[in-house]
Amino acid sequence: MRDRWFRLRRYLTSHGLCATCRRAAVVVGRRFFRRRVVILGAELNDMPPPPDLHDGLSVTCVESESQLRQEDRAVLLEKRGAEIMAPLIQRRFGYGADLWLLKRNDTVVGMLWSLPRETWRPHVFPLTPRDILLLDAEVFPEFRGQGMNPLLTRHVLHGVKNKGYTRAYIHVAIWNTPQLRSLRKTPFRRLGAASQWVLPGRNVVVWNEMLGQMPAQGQSGDDHGPGSLSPNDTA
Numbered sequence: 001m002r003d004r005w006f007r008l009r010r011y012l013t014s015h016g017l018c019a020t021c022r023r024a025a026v027v028v029g030r031r032f033f034r035r036r037v038v039i040l041g042a043e044l045n046d047m048p049p050p051p052d053l054h055d056g057l058s059v060t061c062v063e064s065e066s067q068l069r070q071e072d073r074a075v076l077l078e079k080r081g082a083e084i085m086a087p088l089i090q091r092r093f094g095y096g097a098d099l100w101l102l103k104r105n106d107t108v109v110g111m112l113w114s115l116p117r118e119t120w121r122p123h124v125f126p127l128t129p130r131d132i133l134l135l136d137a138e139v140f141p142e143f144r145g146q147g148m149n150p151l152l153t154r155h156v157l158h159g160v161k162n163k164g165y166t167r168a169y170i171h172v173a174i175w176n177t178p179q180l181r182s183l184r185k186t187p188f189r190r191l192g193a194a195s196q197w198v199l200p201g202r203n204v205v206v207w208n209e210m211l212g213q214m215p216a217q218g219q220s221g222d223d224h225g226p227g228s229l230s231p232n233d234t235a
């Protein structure tokens, strides 16, 4: 609630009342569909290597809050709002997440988090210790539409593979066309769409669409067996 209030205040100050009302209508529409997500998965052992980085681009993996450089932290707080971002950074690193930064000439242009499965529960289906979740992709507005997100995502998939993970997942809200289009340029493949409710003691998932076979419970990360993602499914 506090986060939302801060966001509203920031938006109102920088965009004015009319734009804020239009934005509010979009947010209400999105909230209506907030439980509907597209689930995508990537088999990390079958991936081609990520493209080389040119034009001053680099990807950095930050594994703890103390590793986050002050200048990078300042950019994240400025772009997303300190009130939201400071506690989020603390919480995510506390959960064992890694923060992947895409930089151009040493300035952050985008980011993506990876979260080990122990800290994301419940999930829409059971995960293995070798599964990892990617979340909260963001490319700052001035750099959008230039293929930055697919580039970062492909490097992150390569990075988590090097850390020993064999499969990655990402959830995307059904209305998020830019992200769904962007992920088509990565090894992620659409597995289906589902709605999820977390009730006391219960995780209720209603599948609206199921394209590939879902992984079976208890499969090891090395052998996903019949749960393997079909290479023909596209995001």
Ligand SMILES: CC(C)(COP(=O)(O)OP(=O)(O)OC[C@H]1O[C@@H](n2cnc3c(N)ncnc32)[C@H](O)[C@@H]1OP(=O)(O)O)[C@@H](O)C(=O)NCCC(=O)NCCS
Residues within 6 Å of the ligand: 135, 136, 137, 138, 139, 140, 141, 143, 144, 145, 146, 147, 148, 149, 150, 171, 172, 173, 176, 177, 178, 179, 181, 182, 183, 185
């Ligand atoms: C989703 C997002 C990360 C994509 O990043 P990106 O680097 O712009 O990705 P791409 O360059 O692959 O562009 C993806 C799509 O964005 C749209 N796009 C193109 N130019 C754009 C621009 N200037 N501004 C916004 N979107 C644009 C297009 O639909 C494009 O698809 P196309 O290449 O098939 O035409 C970025 O739009 C973003 O940060 N959005 C806000 C946060 C968000 O929704 N994150 C996803 C959470 S799961």
